Amino acid sequence: MSKFSKILITLAAAALVAFPVLAQPKKSGLGRAALPEEISAWDIDVRADGVGLPPGKGSVKEGEALFLERCASCHGEFAEGTGRWPVLAGGIGTMKDDRPEKTVGSFWPYLSTSFDYIRRTMPYGNARSLSDDETYAIVAFLLNMNNIVKDDFVLSKENFLSVRLPNEKTFYDDNREAAEKHFWNRTPCMTNCKPDTRVTGRARVLDVTPEDMAKGIKVE
Amino acid sequence: MTDSGKEKSASRRGFLAAAGAGAALAAGLGKAGAQGAKPDPLITDIQDWNRYLGDGVADRPYGKPSAFEKNVVRRDVEWLTASRQSSVNFTPLHALDGIITPNGLCFERHHGGIAEIAPDKHRLMVHGLVEKSLVFSLEDLKRFPGRMNRVFFLECAANSGMEWRGAQLNGCQFTHGMVHNVMYTGIPLRAVLEEAGLRTNAKWLLAEGADASLMTRSIPMEKALKDAMLGWGMNGEALRPEQGYPLRLVVPGWEGNMWIKWLRRLEVGDEPWQQREETSKYTDLLADGRSRRFTFIMDAKSVVTNPSPQAPMLAKGPNVLSGLAWSGRGAITRVDVSIDGGKNWQTARIDGPVLPMSLTRFYVDFDWNGSDLLIQSRAMDETGYVQPTKDELRKARGVNSIYHNNGIQTWHVKANGETENVEVL
Numbered sequence: 001m002s003k004f005s006k007i008l009i010t011l012a013a014a015a016l017v018a019f020p021v022l023a024q025p026k027k028s029g030l031g032r033a034a035l036p037e038e039i040s041a042w043d044i045d046v047r048a049d050g051v052g053l054p055p056g057k058g059s060v061k062e063g064e065a066l067f068l069e070r071c072a073s074c075h076g077e078f079a080e081g082t083g084r085w086p087v088l089a090g091g092i093g094t095m096k097d098d099r100p101e102k103t104v105g106s107f108w109p110y111l112s113t114s115f116d117y118i119r120r121t122m123p124y125g126n127a128r129s130l131s132d133d134e135t136y137a138i139v140a141f142l143l144n145m146n147n148i149v150k151d152d153f154v155l156s157k158e159n160f161l162s163v164r165l166p167n168e169k170t171f172y173d174d175n176r177e178a179a180e181k182h183f184w185n186r187t188p189c190m191t192n193c194k195p196d197t198r199v200t201g202r203a204r205v206l207d208v209t210p211e212d213m214a215k216g217i218k219v220e
Numbered sequence: 221m222t223d224s225g226k227e228k229s230a231s232r233r234g235f236l237a238a239a240g241a242g243a244a245l246a247a248g249l250g251k252a253g254a255q256g257a258k259p260d261p262l263i264t265d266i267q268d269w270n271r272y273l274g275d276g277v278a279d280r281p282y283g284k285p286s287a288f289e290k291n292v293v294r295r296d297v298e299w300l301t302a303s304r305q306s307s308v309n310f311t312p313l314h315a316l317d318g319i320i321t322p323n324g325l326c327f328e329r330h331h332g333g334i335a336e337i338a339p340d341k342h343r344l345m346v347h348g349l350v351e352k353s354l355v356f357s358l359e360d361l362k363r364f365p366g367r368m369n370r371v372f373f374l375e376c377a378a379n380s381g382m383e384w385r386g387a388q389l390n391g392c393q394f395t396h397g398m399v400h401n402v403m404y405t406g407i408p409l410r411a412v413l414e415e416a417g418l419r420t421n422a423k424w425l426l427a428e429g430a431d432a433s434l435m436t437r438s439i440p441m442e443k444a445l446k447d448a449m450l451g452w453g454m455n456g457e458a459l460r461p462e463q464g465y466p467l468r469l470v471v472p473g474w475e476g477n478m479w480i481k482w483l484r485r486l487e488v489g490d491e492p493w494q495q496r497e498e499t500s501k502y503t504d505l506l507a508d509g510r511s512r513r514f515t516f517i518m519d520a521k522s523v524v525t526n527p528s529p530q531a532p533m534l535a536k537g538p539n540v541l542s543g544l545a546w547s548g549r550g551a552i553t554r555v556d557v558s559i560d561g562g563k564n565w566q567t568a569r570i571d572g573p574v575l576p577m578s579l580t581r582f583y584v585d586f587d588w589n590g591s592d593l594l595i596q597s598r599a600m601d602e603t604g605y606v607q608p609t610k611d612e613l614r615k616a617r618g619v620n621s622i623y624h625n626n627g628i629q630t631w632h633v634k635a636n637g638e639t640e641n642v643e644v645l
Contacts, residue, residue, distance in 0.1 A: 028363070028415060030363055031346075033354065033355070034347055034353035038345065039347050042345060042484070045428075084302035095509035095510075095511075096509035104500075107500060107505075108499055113499050120436070121332065121432065124332075125305075170509060171499075171503065171512075171513045172510065172512060173512070173513060173514050174513070174516070174517075176515065176519070180616050183605055183612070184606070185604040190556070190565045192563065193565070194563055196563075197561030197594055198644060199594070199642050199644055200642075200645050202387055202632070202640055203640060203641035204390065204640055
């Protein structure tokens with residue numbers, strides 16, 4: 001191989017390493033261009049860094065009135081929840097408890113999630129009926145019910161990122177393959193794996209099975 | 221359901237009487253057709269269906285299961301959720317065999333009810349960090365080259381979630397029924413992403429449904445390009461409305477919530493969106509008060525479907541124990557079964573296709589002498605993962621994770637055949 005060829009090969013290899021590019025597949029030409037109006041009609045998601053927040057603002061006071069009217073029948077007047085509907089306030093500091101109370105204040109890592117979710121899908125059964133200002137106001141009210149902002153607080157696009165939720169730092173990415181490494185590459189025991197077997201609990205005791213299907217059994 | 225339960229029980233007894241051998245042996249009477257036995261009127265009498273004409277070909281344009289299979293249905297647990305529109309029902313695993321779940325029995329999980337969308341009114345938009353934002357009709361997608369068919373399980377991350385603190389529900393339909401296994405028809409997701417042209421900082425994808433919950437999940441681009449699909453078919457026909465007709469995302473081996481139904485939008489971005497279903501839900505709260513997020517992969521898991529509380533043991537003598545195993549990390553390599561609560565194990569016989577990220581069927585053919593059994597199964601996958609016991613899992617995670625409970629299930633079979641969900645040490 002000539003020196004020149006070697007240099008070419010080396011250069012080519014370096015290029016591959018230095019500039020990884022996706023292979024350019026042949027385009028099918030299917031589909032059509034999305035229009036800006038179409039994208040803005042559907043692109044309503046809001047990220048934790050505030051990307052996607054619309055202009056607007058709303059106060060705790062306005063939020064309280066809206067919440068009583070549109071939300072309280074399920075979530076309670078103080079966001080404490082009714083029946084099996086989600087509790088949205090309280091529970092801060094209970095994540096290590098036997099029965100943690102997961103709410104917007106106690107568990108949710110990012111405020112943007114509340115704004116995004118309420119605008120996207122609430123009130124339940126009448127999605128997309130709240131204006132952006134109304135959404136800001138309801139989120140402000142939820143912050144107030146969780147004792148994170150004061151009664152006179154006004155939430156806006158401008159001050160949104162200044163509010164942090166208390167549980168943000170407790171989330172970390174999936175580490176099962178390291179933390180639960182002992183579940184891998186074990187040689188499963190096949191015989192005499194334990195001295196005795198003891199029944200420690202029965203579903204029957206809790207009796208929550210929806211149908212009594214065990215009745216009427218008879219072994220022939 | 222009491223009536224239908226009786227009917228089912230009665231028909232099983234009828235079957236056993238007709239089959240003869242098992243029942244006769246159990247009763248110690250010797251071989252079938254023992255002296256003094258009366259002829260079976262089902263054989264000696266002419267039955268209605270032997271004489272009269274049945275329905276013609278115009279009567280059942282879309283065939284349904286036999287009327288005698290009316291108990292084989294999805295069931296829900298009313299007290300689980302506040303509303304039936306944001307709720308779940310369960311696949312009747314105890315009544316199925318093989319690896320494919322029939323379309324009408326695939327468990328349902330909706331957050332805003334079942335959207336009914338005319339295919340000609342459905343659009344898929346691809347935008348964000350792409351060279352060219354695009355809109356596709358369903359017909360456009362069906363013209364893409366590279367159409368494919370793949371079998372995958374879909375398991376809700378909350379499957380078995382009610383069992384973290386101990387045995388609760390009597391029936392594998394309820395303890396393990398948030399799983400189904402279907403052959404999907406569609407195209408690789410990467411086909412539409414490459415059609416739009418990914419920019420170099422395209423690291424994440426937001427998928428959004430068109431239903432009243434506008435369900436959203438962030439998906440790492442690596443997975444989107446590796447093996448995710450845009451699916452419009454299931455088991456040879458169009459998706460059922462409950463499963464996202466006319467278009468859903470297929471995310472092999474990963475938790476069901478990410479398989480966005482009624483898929484209408486794909487936004488390409490450089491970081492996850494921290495949506496409701498990946499922060500407040502589908503994160504795993506551990507004993508130390510911290511939470512794992514983005515726990516997308518479903519760990520290896522198995523369950524004995526027969527016997528189980530809804531499918532008790534009915535006869536001594538020859539019996540077929542059956543169950544399902546699956547792993548989000550690849551193919552199942554082995555399943556062991558214990559009948560003494562985990563003291564001794566034997567390797568089960570796997571039958572049918574063994575596919576990566578698919579349900580896999582196993583059997584143990586055995587003789588039951590009528591003594592109590594504590595039945596368990598233990599799955600292993602091609603990465604070397606061995607399904608843990610429930611206690612090993614609790615030791616690692618506590619009891620408040622809700623999601624990803626893949627611990628070994630125990631069924632207690634009693635002398636009368638009744639089978640119960642229990643916990644053992």
